[in-house]
Amino acid sequence: MVKDLKGVLAALDAQEPGSLLGLRETQWVDAKSGPYQLADHKAVEELTKDVAAFANGGGGVIVIGIATRPDHDEEVLAHIVGVDPAAVNVDQIRKLIRQRITPAPRGVRIGWSGADGERVLFIDVPAQAVDTLFVVPAPVGKPGSPRTDTVAVPMRDGDSTYWLPRSEIQQLLSAGVRALGMPTAQALIELVRHAVSEAGPGDGPRVGQGLPDREREMRVAYEQLAEAGLGQPAGEAWAQGSAALQDLHHERDGEPGWVLCLVVGCPPVVVAVPVWQAIVEAGRHAPGQSPLAAIGLPRPPAGTDTPWVIAADSRSVDVDGGSWGAGRMTCSGRGVWRWQPLPRFSLHQGRSAEIGTSGQTPALRLRAVVNLPWAEAGRLEISKPRRTLLEQQLPHSAVAGAVTMLSMRRGADLPAARWERGPFGNSARSVGYSCTIAGSHGGPALKASVRLALPTTMESTVVACADVLIEDAETWAAALGPGWETQLGFDEVQAVLLAAWETAAELLPDVVGDVAGLSWAAPPTTELRMTCEQPADNGVLPVLDEFVDLAPLGSNDGGPRSRMAVTIIAAPAMGRAERKSLLREALVRMAREFGYVDAEVDVV
Structure with missing residues (x-):
């Protein structure tokens, strides 16, 4: 159960209004079992009074669609009643807040939370400037337009709202007049003149x-x-x-x-x-x-x-x-x-940079990790039909083509690899597949793997990852046969990373359904990595130059590296030509940051 306003808002944004049950109405939370009936002038007065009271009281949230029960003179959020979105005019609520509260409170957020049938509406009123007082038209007690020549000041007090007494309003006005440093009559004249000038x-x-x-x-x-x-x-x-x-x-x-x-x-x-x-x-x-x-x-x-x-x-x-x-x-x-x-670049690597690498020590890993911080991602799931469709698409994917390319360019006639589940478990929250090309002695030589993981308690974003790995340098050389170059050209590295990025950004996200309508909770990113992970007998990691021809990047002023990485901040979906151009720019940025200061786009 949540215990503070921050927790309430987090639960609502995570589509978990049930987490609020058992919470008591307080200075910062108010529950309504049903929506404001805005055809009734009294309901309009109640809406604006409630919002203005939170604005005057340091902020809070109104949750509509949760019934309460009394408990020792307090109201406890008891059960979800739910609200039909068709019965609520959110635009009208926003308009009334702007028109009837003076000044209009800033940053008011109106949203929905929960699954169909148990959806609740919430009005989030953030804390306002401490020197601002929010007023509404004084209640008229009968239908009609609100009077523009009277005001009332609603205030939040614990779990209830009250009207600021006339005596306290008078004291506030007097304090303002005194602050002007002039007689009352002159001060009021000056206030009026300033207001209309x-x-x-x-x-x-x-x-x-x-x-x-x-x-x-x-x-x-x-x-x-x-x-x-x-x-x-x-x-x-x-x-x-x-x-x-x-x-x-x-x-x-x-x-x-x-x-x-x-x-x-x-x-x-x-x-x-x-x-x-x-x-x-x-x-x-x-x-x-x-x-x-x-x-x-x-x-x-x-x-x-x-x-x-x-x-x-x-x-x-x-x-x-x-x-x-x-x-x-x-x-x-x-x-x-x-x-x-x-699009832009950085060297920041997120927590997901090494997802799925536990227990693996390939000689060379070429990886693309796409971080998809979709809003309300906790509601997503991986369905069996979508998983089946992915299984059918993977043999024809860009990353599968990259694996074939690496062997065919060396004249090797290696058998086509089958995509199989694993090595990590598949569930409604994650999916993973891999294919392996074995060497002449049956050991793994070249491998490709993909994985998509939905948010967990440790990771708040959807993560899609595609890898191409040379598992063991000697086994890879034996699989190709004598006379073939095992070192990858930098153009091959580009092709592999491009294929991995395209697969992770375009193919894998479809496993959760249509993502075109999802909103972002943070910018999406793609992390491209080249890493040597298999230590020698002395425990030292080899350098990238042993497996990748880095000569096109020029001389290195920073010394040998066992790993290089770069992050691209960009929309995951894009055309192939745009992706290829952005990849080249990113690799040049990466190369320069890791010591290849003369790297140029037209050479890479």
Whole structure:
């Protein structure tokens, strides 16, 4: 059972709402057995009161679809009732939160958790700025539009919500007046003047309000982009890191609003709300951080130095500045947005780099490990039909072709190898197969293996791996026969790594079904490795030069190596020509980092 807010959110994101059962309602969690009936004005008041109370109280989560039972004057989450998604208008909930809570709380996340029939809805209200008070229209007690000339302040107290008494509101107002250092009447006049100055008609917030240091800059940007028809501020401006942002909306329903976004070092931009929501949604599965902190903010096209507009019908937006690094949002013909990383390289190796190597000591291993951090991957499983299909495809796979290529290029007529299960167990959570070409004495000479593993308690991502191994140098030489070169050319290494990467990225993931609609919880990566793992009698590992002709890379200023590796941050699915080009760039980056400082793409 979870014990804190972080654990509650983690359980909900992992699609395990049942983990919340037995938890007591507290300062940071509230349970509702059924959805808010938003056709009823009282339910609307309750929704905005609950959200604003958490915003005022340090954050929390509302879980809808779990019934409670009383226990010693407290409410305990007892059983899952479930909510029918068709009965909930999530967009209306978002709109009401933006319109009825002043200022609109930042980073509110609305999502679903659990399997069909036991799905729950949750509203995650993160902690807000400590110097901000959130108010809602005072309850009217009868149907009708909310009054704009009254406010109430909901507060969270333990497992309940109460209205801040008038006396305490008066004390807060008095403290604000005293802070201005002027008589009450003059202070109130000054507050009113400041609130309406340069704000135009109406009594709403002005452009830049809430960020006094950036207010002038935001007003200038707003005026520069006025031709886009931005409407009026929907709430106070807010900060995301060093960026300044503000929601804008139109008075007329049916017209999408905008988000004004100022990123240091970039021209100002306004983003249509549908596109902005897609950006936020793409990053919402990032564990332990806000969506925008993960995915970043819109980045202008190269050469853009004037204010720019991302309209609702845009189909591609670059984003950067978040922990995920540079990426691109693209919209399909069906209107589905998806984030993918822009290709780049690093030397970081994840925990899965040596998956499945326990007990193995091949003379040379050429490996591609693809890390697929899909959101909600805990719900995936490997079905028998998909496993059977993989068994049929493996003999015709790219990695199988690479094994054949290595023997045929040396004139050897080696028998075709059969793909068999193992050496690791197959289950609903993992699948593995290997094929072995034996030497003249029956020992393994050349081997290929593939494996896909779903997340475990030790590894949070889906891992797909493809290996080609020279098990033993002498057995490999004996299998080829006398006179044949056993050392691999660097072009052969490229071909093998390309085939291993393609198999791990394209073929193996299909074993869990259609993955096109899955979202990322972190950037996907591919790790390419060349390793010598069979020590000599003295325990020293041989160097790569014994098995691979590294001459095309030039001289080595770093000394002999028994292993080299590089990581590619890129979308796993791509065309073969693009994959081949990216592979060459990655190998040059790897070579330079490991001492081959003169390596060039046109030589590799």
